[in-house]
Amino acid sequence: MSLACYAAKPHETLGRLHQEPAEPTQSGRNPFQRDRDRIIHSTAFRRLEYKTQVFLNHEGDHFRTRLTHSLEVAQIGRAVARRLQLNEDLVEAISLAHDLGHTPFGHAGQDALNECMKEHGGFEHNLQSLWVVDFLEERYAKWNGLNLSFETREGILKHCARRNALLIEAQEPGGVASRFLKGTQPSLEAQLCNLADAIAYNAHDIDDGVRSGLLTMEQMQDVSLFARYHAQTLAEYPQLQGRRVLYETIRRMLSDQVYDVINATRAALQQHAPASADEARQCPALVQFSAAMYEESKALKSFLFRNLYRHPQVMQTTDGARAVVKDLFNVYLDKPQEMPAAYAQRSDVPRAVADYLSGMTDRFATREHARLTA
Numbered sequence: 001m002s003l004a005c006y007a008a009k010p011h012e013t014l015g016r017l018h019q020e021p022a023e024p025t026q027s028g029r030n031p032f033q034r035d036r037d038r039i040i041h042s043t044a045f046r047r048l049e050y051k052t053q054v055f056l057n058h059e060g061d062h063f064r065t066r067l068t069h070s071l072e073v074a075q076i077g078r079a080v081a082r083r084l085q086l087n088e089d090l091v092e093a094i095s096l097a098h099d100l101g102h103t104p105f106g107h108a109g110q111d112a113l114n115e116c117m118k119e120h121g122g123f124e125h126n127l128q129s130l131w132v133v134d135f136l137e138e139r140y141a142k143w144n145g146l147n148l149s150f151e152t153r154e155g156i157l158k159h160c161a162r163r164n165a166l167l168i169e170a171q172e173p174g175g176v177a178s179r180f181l182k183g184t185q186p187s188l189e190a191q192l193c194n195l196a197d198a199i200a201y202n203a204h205d206i207d208d209g210v211r212s213g214l215l216t217m218e219q220m221q222d223v224s225l226f227a228r229y230h231a232q233t234l235a236e237y238p239q240l241q242g243r244r245v246l247y248e249t250i251r252r253m254l255s256d257q258v259y260d261v262i263n264a265t266r267a268a269l270q271q272h273a274p275a276s277a278d279e280a281r282q283c284p285a286l287v288q289f290s291a292a293m294y295e296e297s298k299a300l301k302s303f304l305f306r307n308l309y310r311h312p313q314v315m316q317t318t319d320g321a322r323a324v325v326k327d328l329f330n331v332y333l334d335k336p337q338e339m340p341a342a343y344a345q346r347s348d349v350p351r352a353v354a355d356y357l358s359g360m361t362d363r364f365a366t367r368e369h370a371r372l373t374a
């Protein structure tokens with residue numbers, strides 16, 4: 001498949017932080033494929049299996065975890081990339097890495113850790129994902145981290161507060177944080193991963209929400225994006241029952257959003273006509289939904305926020321999770337020697353605690369909590 005002129009080209013990569021010998025030609029891997037492979041072999045990637053997306057990891061065998069979520073983001077991202085002739089390998093690498101910096105216990109854990117770190121520079125999961133691949137992973141003799149390409153790192157750093165952008169820029173002038181200071185966009189592949197992330201969680205959270213019994217199909221009728229395909233499904237298959245109705249509806253909803261992104265983005269690309277990947281960075285965000293789909297997707301997201309993420313039963317388990325994170329933070333702050341040596345020996349104790357804690361899986365955090373607070 002040939003790449004469009006505005007796609008990221010492996011041979012034009014801005015390179016890695018540490019110079020490496022060129023890939024042996026017989027391996028045939030380009031830099032973004034190497035990045036993907038490094039991510040898949042990382043410890044942080046394996047931990048995604050035991051980190052909560054919405055439902056705590058042990059609540060059921062079929063709910064999404066951060067790992068299956070990341071795989072779904074990669075699938076949606078690659079499908080769109082192929083149609084737009086964007087770089088599929090780069091999309092895959094960014095998608096698989098995009099949640100590496102997430103704490104245990106989903107958003108509750110993230111909020112709790114952010115609160116604990118308020119006096120110490122805060123905690124941002126996007127920045128943490130970059131920190132994981134740049135520093136925390138220990139795979140190489142010569143350097144910290146995975147030494148990924150600029151383009152993959154640029155995609156991982158989806159948001160960044162100005163204060164942190166200035167700190168990164170000071171260490172890496174013109175690097176991955178520059179765009180937050182200049183107000184430009186990341187590559188089209190990075191933009192696509194953001195949208196694929198939203199499409200994936202909106203769809204799979206309906207699925208998990210209904211199967212858990214916390215959301216009902218009747219309730220979902222308030223969401224036009226769902227109601228439309230639900231009605232369409234029942235009109236075509238009046239006898240259809242149970243889960244198949246749900247899956248057929250979600251499947252149609254998902255593919256329509258994918259086609260919507262493809263069409264809306266094609267139109268934007270035609271209008272702005274970027275002639276290179278770098279020109280695309282100077283344009284407004286071009287990977288997008290149509291205006292109508294954007295509104296519907298936003299409505300679905302806020303429905304899920306109100307009815308699922310804030311559901312009393314979800315809140316109850318996440319309140320417990322928040323307490324675990326806060327307790328652990330305070331214990332390690334007080335007794336850094338309870339952490340492995342690599343963390344205990346660092347001079348910035350709060351940051352070392354945040355790094356150690358955010359890397360934990362749900363079950364490891366729960367075990368540590370029992371060990372240290374019994």
Ligand code: MG
Nearest residue numbers: 069098099197
């Ligand atoms: Mg995500």
